[in-house]
Each structure stands twice: as structure tokens, then as C-alpha cells.
Amino acid sequence: MNKIIIVNDEITEKDLDNSISVTYSGNEFLSEIKIDILSDTDLTINYISTEETKLHLCFNILEGVKCNLFEIKNGLKYKLGYIYNLDKDSKINICKINDINIIKEQLIFNLNGEFAETNYLLKTISDKKEKYDLMVYHNASKTISNIINNGVNVLDGKLSFVVSGFVPNGKVDCVLDQKNRIINLTNKKCEIKPNLFIDENDVIANHSAHIGKCNEEEMFYLMSRGIEPKEAENLIIRGFLLNGLKQGQNEMENIINKYWR
Amino acid sequence: MTNLKIKNLTVTVNNKEILKDFNLEIRPGEIHVIMGPNGTGKSTLTKIIMGDPNYKIVKGEIYYGDTLINDLAVYERARLGIFLGMQMPMEIEGVSNADFLRTALRSKNENFKLYSFIKELDKTVTDLKMGKDMIHRGINEGFSGGERKKNEILQMHILKPSFVMLDEIDSGLDVDSLKIVGESVMDYFNEEKPAILLVTHYQRLLDYIKPDFVHVMADGKIIKSADASLVKVIEEEGFDKIKKSSTSVIKENE
Numbered sequence: 001m002n003k004i005i006i007v008n009d010e011i012t013e014k015d016l017d018n019s020i021s022v023t024y025s026g027n028e029f030l031s032e033i034k035i036d037i038l039s040d041t042d043l044t045i046n047y048i049s050t051e052e053t054k055l056h057l058c059f060n061i062l063e064g065v066k067c068n069l070f071e072i073k074n075g076l077k078y079k080l081g082y083i084y085n086l087d088k089d090s091k092i093n094i095c096k097i098n099d100i101n102i103i104k105e106q107l108i109f110n111l112n113g114e115f116a117e118t119n120y121l122l123k124t125i126s127d128k129k130e131k132y133d134l135m136v137y138h139n140a141s142k143t144i145s146n147i148i149n150n151g152v153n154v155l156d157g158k159l160s161f162v163v164s165g166f167v168p169n170g171k172v173d174c175v176l177d178q179k180n181r182i183i184n185l186t187n188k189k190c191e192i193k194p195n196l197f198i199d200e201n202d203v204i205a206n207h208s209a210h211i212g213k214c215n216e217e218e219m220f221y222l223m224s225r226g227i228e229p230k231e232a233e234n235l236i237i238r239g240f241l242l243n244g245l246k247q248g249q250n251e252m253e254n255i256i257n258k259y260w261r
Numbered sequence: 262m263t264n265l266k267i268k269n270l271t272v273t274v275n276n277k278e279i280l281k282d283f284n285l286e287i288r289p290g291e292i293h294v295i296m297g298p299n300g301t302g303k304s305t306l307t308k309i310i311m312g313d314p315n316y317k318i319v320k321g322e323i324y325y326g327d328t329l330i331n332d333l334a335v336y337e338r339a340r341l342g343i344f345l346g347m348q349m350p351m352e353i354e355g356v357s358n359a360d361f362l363r364t365a366l367r368s369k370n371e372n373f374k375l376y377s378f379i380k381e382l383d384k385t386v387t388d389l390k391m392g393k394d395m396i397h398r399g400i401n402e403g404f405s406g407g408e409r410k411k412n413e414i415l416q417m418h419i420l421k422p423s424f425v426m427l428d429e430i431d432s433g434l435d436v437d438s439l440k441i442v443g444e445s446v447m448d449y450f451n452e453e454k455p456a457i458l459l460v461t462h463y464q465r466l467l468d469y470i471k472p473d474f475v476h477v478m479a480d481g482k483i484i485k486s487a488d489a490s491l492v493k494v495i496e497e498e499g500f501d502k503i504k505k506s507s508t509s510v511i512k513e514n515e
Contacts, residue, residue, distance in 0.1 A: 217351055218351050218353050220313060220314075220335060220351075221347070221350065221351040221353065221400075222353070222356075222361070222365075223334070223335040223336040223339065224311050224312075224335055224336075224338075224339055224344075224345050224347075225339055225344075225361070225362075225365040225416060225420060226336050226339035226340045226365050226368050226369045226420070227336055227339075227361075227364055227365050227368055228336050228368060229334075229336070231364060231368065232336075235353075235356050235360070235361065235364060236353065236356065238355070238356070239353060239354055239355025239356035239357075239399065240354065240355055241355070242355050243354045243355030243399065244355075
């Protein structure tokens with residue numbers, strides 16, 4: 001398994017085979033990491049922040065290449081920028097688990113070649129301030145994006161998802177799917193802004209956005225089997241955060257247990 | 262042994278009366294069926310007994326044994342032994358059936374034994390001809406209508422309630438599944454002798470589950486009660502005729 005550990009804005013460990021090429025550059029203002037995915041592979045990146053961390057990452061997924069990327073972040077404060085460039089027939093499956101205090105993250109997906117595909121899944125528990133801004137550019141026909149953002153807002157948390165999909169005129173047969181959901185267990189304000197900027201008729205696009213407490217009908221169902229309200233809420237949240245994770249279940253469980261033991 | 266007794270119950274939702282001076286008593290070991298046209302409050306009745314907070318009891322009482330349950334929370338009613346097999350069971354993503362049932366059993370029973378639980382679960386899944394993987398999938402996640410209904414019956418067997426309400430448990434079932442579910446309910450009835458309240462539109466479920474009492478409900482109250490022979494009358498004459506004859510009886514009495 002390819003693995004990179006990034007502490008603050010520096011790569012402290014990397015264990016990579018020849019399917020991945022990593023170059024690091026930086027100055028006093030911003031560090032930049034360029035990751036080229038050269039052949040089919042899996043990659044795990046662990047981020048640890050002990051101080052305010054600013055970092056820019058650029059992933060290039062070459063033609064015909066498939067990559068499963070798993071990221072887990074711990075720590076204090078992040079300001080991150082991501083660019084994912086996907087060539088023809090390439091695919092990146094991204095799964096992110098965040099256990100952090102403050103984050104501002106901007107992600108740009110450039111689906112540059114036909115049949116390029118990205119499947120993105122974020123799971124986070126927000127207890128301070130988290131803002132995620134995703135932009136998905138369908139720059140070629142027959143490109144696919146599936147974006148899922150799942151967050152639970154607790155304590156002093158403020159959580160924001162802004163997700164924008166773009167399809168210019170002439171880029172046909174694209175598929176865009178966005179599912180954003182926040183379970184807000186506080187009275188603080190959370191926001192989801194799902195945007196679809198589509199200038200082409202021949203497109204399949206779906207989006208859903210939901211902010212609220214735990215679903216009342218789900219609570220009723222669980223309680224009708226003798227489960228107390230608090231425990232029912234815990235089950236629903238645990239299920240919500242673990243659902244769909246193919247990797248990182250143990251890490252997610254550990255984070256959940258910090259809040260809902 | 263615990264009776265369910267409903268006395269002069271009037272219930273509203275959004276200021277609209279759903280039940281009006283409703284009365285019913287069900288004893289352990291009895292099977293009652295409620296039938297009636299759509300929108301007459303049959304499913305609502307089961308939700309009210311279960312404690313759905315969307316409904317407001319304006320007057321009247323619901324007793325389970327000696328306990329007045331009007332103000333009890335849903336989970337407290339469930340712990341008394343009340344169970345509702347729902348018409349449209351919820352899908353809850355990520356919460357596996359096994360975890361859910363284990364949590365429910367643990368919260369009811371401090372002497373919970375994991376091995377016995379797994380053994381019983383495995384047997385019941387086999388008896389109901391459910392896929393073995395269903396128990397590890399999210400609650401009703403991706404289940405067909407029939408699978409969801411079987412899952413309700415599975416929960417009934419595991420949780421062992423003393424008062425079982427089954428709301429249109431026959432809808433969405435093919436003929437084979439209907440037989441499996443019907444027989445499974447009767448197996449449970451014969452083993453545990455609970456009180457059972459069925460809500461159904463169709464006689465076919467009653468080929469397997471033999472009721473002691475059949476009630477016809479209209480406009481939020483029971484307008485006719487009789488033994489199982491009433492089902493045949495309903496099949497032949499429809500609800501309208503029963504409703505009209507009952508209205509004329511009421512008028513004569515007035």
C-alpha cells in the first residue's frame with residue numbers, strides 16, 4: 001500500500017512504489033505537493049497538523065489510470081487547496097475522514113478527458129469551523145462525478161458545504177450527482193449550497209441537500225423497539241458516518257467514540 | 262397477563278379529529294382484526310398506541326394492564342411489550358439489522374446473551390426464508406417491500422412482545438411470502454400467546470391468521486364488531502353497506 005504522511009506542510013514519510021511520482025516545492029508562503037498517478041494504484045495520505053497548515057496539492061491522474069485515494073486528517077488548523085486533473089478514461093475514488101478543529105478546503109476537479117470519473121466521499125464531525133468548497137468541471141463529454149459530503153455538527157461547530165458542478169455547452173452525456181447532508185446537533189448555523197451550472201441539455205444531473213436533526217421517523221422506528229432516544233440518535237449518527245466507507249471504518253469508529261462513547 | 266384497553270379515546274392531528282370516542286379491549290391470547298375503507302384511522306390507531314408524538318390525545322385513556330400509557334414515551338411502551346410491525350418500515354442507512362436488534366434487546370434485557378441471540382436470529386432468518394446477508398445490511402436498506410415485512414416479523418420473534426400490532430403486514434407480499442409470514446405469526450402466537458391486533462384490507466391474510474374478533478372501522482370509530490364470519494360479509498357486501506346499516510342503527514337508537 002502506498003502511503004504518505006504529511007505533518008503540517010511537510011512530507012515526513014513516504015512509502016511509494018513506481019505507480020506514483022511525488023514532487024514537493026515550497027516557499028515561505030505556500031508549500032505545494034504534486035502527485036502524479038502513473039498506473040492503477042491505491043494511496044493513503046495521513047495529515048497531521050500541530051500548527052496552522054497551508055498546503056496546496058495537485059493530483060494528475062494519467063490516461064486510463066485508476067486510483068483509490070484514502071485520506072485521514074487529524075489536528076488543529078488547515079487551509080488546503082486541491083486540484084485533481086483527470087485525463088481520458090481515468091478514475092479517482094476519494095474517501096476522506098476528517099478529525100480536525102478548523103479547516104478551509106477548496107477542491108477543484110478537472111475532468112479533462114472523455115469517460116473521466118471521480119467518486120468523492122467525505123465524512124466529518126465538525127466541532128469548531130469547517131468549510132468545504134468543491135468545484136467540479138466537466139471539461140469533456142461522457143464524464144462522471146459523484147460527490148457525497150456527510151457531516152455531523154456538534155458542540156461549537158459550524159459546517160459548510162458549497163458544491164458546484166459545471167458543464168459547458170457541447171460536452172454531452174455527462175453525469176453529475178451530488179448528495180450533501182449535515183446532521184446538525186447544535187443551534188449553530190450550518191449551510192449547504194448545491195450549485196449546478198449546466199449549459200448543455202444532454203446531461204444527467206441530480207442533487208440533494210439536507211440539514212437537520214436526526215430524522216424523526218427513523219427515531220420513532222428505533223424507539224418503537226425499546227431503544228432510548230439518546231441511544232437511537234447514536235445509532236443513527238454512527239450509521240450515517242460509517243455508511244459507504246470501504247476503508248477507514250476503524251478510524252471513523254475511533255473518532256465517533258470520542259464524541260458518543 | 263396484560264390487557265390493552267382503550268377507553269373513549271379522541272385523538273387529533275393538526276386540529277383534525279382522527280379518532281372519536283374510540284373503545285377497544287384486547288386480551289392476551291386474542292387476535293383482533295381491524296378492517297375498513299382507506300383513511301378511516303386504522304393505521305393511525307396503531308401509531309397512537311405505539312406513542313407517535315405527531316398525534317395528540319384530547320381525551321380518553323389507553324391502559325396496558327394497570328399502566329396508563331397515554332403519556333409514556335415510545336421506547337417505554339415498547340419495553341412494556343408493545344410492538345408495531347409497520348406498514349412502511351423505515352430504511353436507516355448504515356445501521357445494520359444485527360446491531361439494531363442487539364441494541365434493542367440489550368436495552369430491554371440486562372441478561373442479554375450474545376450466543377443465544379445469534380442462534381435465534383439465525384434460526385428465524387432461515388424460517389422466514391430471508392437471505393443470510395440481510396441481517397448484516399442496513400435496516401431495510403435496499404430491501405423489497407416483501408423483505409421489509411419479513412424483517413418486521415423477524416424483529417417480533419426476537420423482541421418477544423406481549424402485544425403485537427401488525428399494520429398491513431400483507432401488503433407487498435407475494436403468495437409464497439404471505440404464507441411464510443402468516444404461518445410465522447401464528448407460530449409466534451402459539452408459542453407466546455400474545456394479544457394481536459391486525460390491520461388489513463384483505464381476507465387472504467386471514468387464511469393463515471385466524472382472528473377471534475373482526476372490527477370494521479369508519480370515521481375514527483368502530484362501527485361493527487363480530488367474529489371471523491364478518492370477513493366474509495365484508496368481502497361480499499363491501500364496507501359501504503356495513504357503514505350504511507350501522508348508521509341507520511345509530512339513528513334508530515338516537
